[in-house]
Amino acid sequence: xxxxxxxxxxxxxxxxxxxxxxxxxxxxxxxxxxxxxxxxxxxxxxxxxxxxxxxxxxxxxxxxxxxxxxxxxxxxxxxxxxxxxxxxxxxxxxxxxxxxxxxxxxxxxxxxxxxxxxxxxxxxxxxxxxxxxxxxxxxxxxxxxxxxxxxxxxxxxxxxxxxxxxxxxxxxxxxxxxxxxxxxxxxxxxxxxxxxxxxxxxxxxxxxxxxxxxxxxxxxxxxxxxxxxxxxxxxxxxxxxxxxxxxxxxxxxxxxxxxxxxxxxxxxxxxxxxxxxxxxxxxxxxxxxxxxxxxxxxxxxxxxxxxxxxxxxxxxxxxxxxxxxxxxx
Numbered sequence: 670x671x672x673x674x675x676x677x678x679x680x681x682x683x684x685x686x687x688x689x690x691x692x693x694x695x696x697x698x699x700x701x702x703x704x705x706x707x708x709x710x711x712x713x714x715x716x717x718x719x720x721x722x723x724x725x726x727x728x729x730x731x732x733x734x735x736x737x738x739x740x741x742x743x744x745x746x747x748x749x750x751x752x753x754x755x756x757x758x759x760x761x762x763x764x765x766x767x768x769x770x771x772x773x774x775x776x777x778x779x780x781x782x783x784x785x786x787x788x789x790x791x792x793x794x795x796x797x798x799x800x801x802x803x804x805x806x807x808x809x810x811x812x813x814x815x816x817x818x819x820x821x822x823x824x825x826x827x828x829x830x831x832x833x834x835x836x837x838x839x840x841x842x843x844x845x846x847x848x849x850x851x852x853x854x855x856x857x858x859x860x861x862x863x864x865x866x867x868x869x870x871x872x873x874x875x876x877x878x879x880x881x882x883x884x885x886x887x888x889x890x891x892x893x894x895x896x897x898x899x900x901x902x903x904x905x906x907x908x909x910x911x912x913x914x915x916x917x918x919x920x921x922x923x924x925x926x927x928x929x930x931x932x933x934x935x936x937x938x939x940x941x942x943x944x945x946x947x948x949x950x951x952x953x954x955x956x957x958x959x960x961x962x963x964x965x966x967x968x969x970x971x972x973x974x975x976x977x978x979x980x981x982x983x984x985x986x987x988x989x990x991x992x993x994x995x996x997x998x
Contacts, residue, residue, distance in 0.1 A: 678724075
């Protein structure tokens with residue numbers, strides 16, 4: 670098994686569970702920007718070789734934050750997957766742009782610039798982490814995340830998936846050889862797998878009669894070459910082999926990875942070593958499994974610190990890959 674972890678870069682710009690306004694980027698809120706190089710050094714000492722990190726935007730100049738991306742390139746070693754969207758667009762993108770074509774056009778251009786400048790620097794690009802959840806938060810009845818609007822799920826999905834497809838198109842135009850990924854919750858609740866997999870399938874341009882019936886023909890903008898890696902976010906142990914088998918059956922031409930996993934729901938029963946042993950038991954040496962959160966983050970519900978991380982801001986390491994020698998203090 671190939672071990673990895675996520676430096677979570679989720680963005681919250683909306684209302685928490687208690688109705689308070691929350692506005693933060695976890696890349697910034699966790700102190701990751703200031704000590705990123707230190708964090709990667711400590712993470713690699715634990716035996717990790719796959720990472721996910723997130724683009725930051727130079728809002729004043731409406732462009733990628735190249736200083737941040739240059740630093741990530743310097744530490745990548747071909748191991749970093751760079752996320753273009755994790756619940757939030759650049760803040761200069763307006764509501765009118767979101768509900769029209771402007772946001773997709775802007776993200777296409779930004780993705781193109783990133784891919785062209787950093788050809789070969791990153792192992793892959795993530796088009797959107799948990800697009801389904803992002804859509805849920807914007808749509809009624811939740812309407813808790815910018816740009817709100819109170820519109821139904823399909824009206825919001827028509828926009829969020831168009832933005833995602835535009836990101837993929839921009840990346841492939843900027844670097845035709847780059848690999849693209851998405852990651853979605855998998856095996857949560859009773860939703861059938863084809864519904865959980867819709868963001869993947871739409872990006873791949875697969876016909877979707879249900880979407881058509883709901884006024885969302887966006888799958889026609891997708892293409893079979895726009896998505897290379899299907900990432901499963903598995904936080905429940907509901908038949909892990911079955912979850913992987915379902916994804917591989919639906920997407921036989923894509924690499925299937927466990928993009929996120931952790932013991933955050935039952936940390937008392939499943940410390941990291943025991944939880945990860947569930948994936949080790951599959952005896953798949955090439956399976957990539959990434960822990961999230963790798964570094965402490967603020968929650969999307971109340972903005973408080975979340976536990977279950979492998980690495981703390983002070984450099985404390987809470988787990989080591991079996992067979993890895995702990996560094997001398």
